[in-house]
Amino acid sequence: MRKTRDYDAELKALGDKARAIKAKKVQQLGELVIATGADALDLDILAGALLAAVESSSADEREAWRAKGAAFFQGRGRKTGQRAGGNGEGAKQTGAGEA
Template sequence: MRKVRDYDAELKALNDKARALKARKVEQFGQLVVATGADALDAEMLAGALLDAVGSKDTSAKEAWRAKGAAFFQRRGRKAGGAAQGEGDGGAAQSDGEAAR
């Protein structure tokens, strides 16, 4: 006979995994805000800047932002050196955010 699948348990496990992934994503965005120094802005200003970026149709501006972001992450990788590899992304983002102040 075939083993009966527990769909409720599988669904709960998938929901738990999705919740954990969402929480991790939110935490990483928070670390990015701190690492860039954007935590010095008030929430309304930061939200406004992000909304302008999302709504922008200017492809050259978006490409400039992308290049600036890529340079930021490359700089961050060099600054952290070998320590970031042992700590993971979270530790490197926090230490760079504190060092930038």
């Protein structure tokens, strides 16, 4: 005879997993705000800057922000090369290929 599935338990497990993922995302966003120094900004200014970024339709502006963000993460990868592992090496290879 076939074992019946406990749909309630499966839904609860999925809900718990979704909550954990959301909590991790919120934590990472908070860490990003702190790492960039944006935590020193007034909340209204930070919210306004984020809203302007979301509302921006300029591809050039978005590309400039993307490049600046990528440079920020590559710089952090080099500083914490021991902890970051692959990120530190990837940043060095990218830098060596460009030079």
